Amino acid sequence: RVTGGIGGYDMLTARERLRRWRDGLLRFTQMMQLAVDVPVLNVLALGDDIEGNGHMFGSQALQMETSAYFQCIGFADDVSAVLVDLLSRFERVRVYKVFGNHGRIAARYKDNYDPDNLELLAWQIIKERCEAAAPGRFIFEISTSFFMAVDILGFSFLIRHGDGTRINSTYTGLLDTKLATNSIIGKVINYMVVAHHHTASEAE
Numbered sequence: 001r002v003t004g005g006i007g008g009y010d011m012l013t014a015r016e017r018l019r020r021w022r023d024g025l026l027r028f029t030q031m032m033q034l035a036v037d038v039p040v041l042n043v044l045a046l047g048d049d050i051e052g053n054g055h056m057f058g059s060q061a062l063q064m065e066t067s068a069y070f071q072c073i074g075f076a077d078d079v080s081a082v083l084v085d086l087l088s089r090f091e092r093v094r095v096y097k098v099f100g101n102h103g104r105i106a107a108r109y110k111d112n113y114d115p116d117n118l119e120l121l122a123w124q125i126i127k128e129r130c131e132a133a134a135p136g137r138f139i140f141e142i143s144t145s146f147f148m149a150v151d152i153l154g155f156s157f158l159i160r161h162g163d164g165t166r167i168n169s170t171y172t173g174l175l176d177t178k179l180a181t182n183s184i185i186g187k188v189i190n191y192m193v194v195a196h197h198h199t200a201s202e203a204e
Contacts, residue, residue, distance in 0.1 A: 010065050015078055022082045029089045039091040042152050043083075046195035047100025047161035049075050049119050055107035072118050076125040083126070084133050093130075094139040096148055097123050100161040100196065115144040147181075155190040162194030174203060 025041075032038050050071040054061035066074075086093055103119035106112040120142060127140040141148065147160035158181055165177045178192045 011071075011074060018078055018082055022085055026086065026089050033089070038089075041086055041090040041093045043093060043095045044157075044159055044193055045095055045097040045123070046159070046193065047098055047119060048102045048195065049079075049100065049122060050103055052102040053105065053107070053118075056102065056104075068118055072122040072125075076122045076129070079122075080126045080129040080133075083130050083138070087134055087137055092137050092139065095123075095127075095141065096150060096157075096159055097140065097142040098146065098148055098159055098161055099143075101163040114146060120144065149185055149189070156187065158185075158189045158192040160192075160194055162196030165194055165196075174201075 029038060029041075050068060051064050052060060053068045054064055064071075083093055083095070097119075099114070099117040099119040101109070103117040103122075104112045104114075105116045105118065123140070123142050127138070127142065130138045130140075141150070146163075147158060150157050150159065158178070165174050174192075174194070178189060181192070182188055
């Protein structure tokens with residue numbers, strides 16, 4: 001509305017991007033499976049699946065197409081269908097889910113209690129629908145903490161949304177977070193995967 005449609009984003013745009021992600025993933029998987037066995041898809045769901053409650057910053061409500069409730073319901077519908085579609089190429093799908101800051105219920109960060117996050121509600125719905133549609137072919141690991149430390153194919157992964165890593169100022173913030181987490185967990189993390197920062201970045 002403000003930019004005359006340039007860079008616009010709404011639920012239809014989100015659905016189109018989700019469809020393109022599904023189709024591209026299935027196409028590349030089909031190519032890979034000509035040469036190697038790819039039985040399991042590991043999905044890292046990194047958060048900010050919904051815009052939020054309209055109170056996180058001054059103009060948020062003006063930008064929102066619909067309420068947080070309908071955002072959650074629509075998201076659960078769309079993602080459940082896409083995950084079931086992916087079974088056409090994979091024997092099983094394993095989802096690692098961490099929540100984002102936009103799913104919180106509280107308006108202010110300092111008033112927030114992390115497990116009260118609307119994304120956790122949406123993904124519980126997704127989990128139940130997928131497991132009912134294809135019993136035994138889905139594995140969901142949904143974290144009520146802000147991070148997950150998991151092993152995938154023999155590599156250690158730290159998975160988090162990324163709010164608080166300060167990568168937007170310098171790479172130092174992200175690397176400091178990774179090294180500090182090595183110390184806290186007590187082992188070297190091979191990969192740390194974050195979202196939140198709205199730009200694609202990679203640090204060795």
